[in-house]
Amino acid sequence: QKEVEQDPGPLSVPEGAIVSLNCTYSNSAFQYFMWYRQYSRKGPELLMYTYSSGNKEDGRFTAQVDKSSKYISLFIRDSQPSDSATYLCASPLGGGTSYGKLTFGQGTILTVHP
């Protein structure tokens, strides 16, 4: 079983839709979670960084962690064509630490069409 699992999609939505991207993880020691966005032929860029359970909001983006079900989500409100990218969830393999090598989900390909 992979430590972080993510549905690769692809996911296609109309502009303005609410997008929900999800990952599950198996290692209960994971406490820190990141969402990265990767445009085609580019490097990943950090979108959101969360610790433990709960929600974190940043503009149109909301990251949610549910430790009881080992489920992490990223919501995008009012989606725009510029949000079209691959979204990667990740957690440091250090378990309870916030640093160290990251283990990534496979990535979900999102297309927002006008």
Place this chain on the structure above:
Amino acid sequence: NAGVMQNPRHLVRRRGQEARLRCSPMKGHSHVYWYRQLPEEGLKFMVYLQKENIIDESGMPKERFSAEFPKEGPSILRIQQVVRGDSAAYFCASSSRLAGGQETQYFGPGTRLLVL
């Protein structure tokens, strides 16, 4: 402030040749990570280095692959005697650890290696 720099951006090698990938971390960053992204797969950790030290190379193949981060100059990922299966995008990330242990890894644009 320049971001993480990687070069070359694209590299073509024939089987059996050597590939050298370079990564210049962000200014002030002393931690460097290398990841590999194979087609249709996610990013996989390869090696973690600090200046002049390999901290964790548990994700790196035992043969043909090596990495260094010298006191001066960029970090180098070296692949000897490349094979077609080495074709992938190789990403470097750098970070500086903040007080309290928080860390953000910033990724470079990647080097796309194609082995013919």
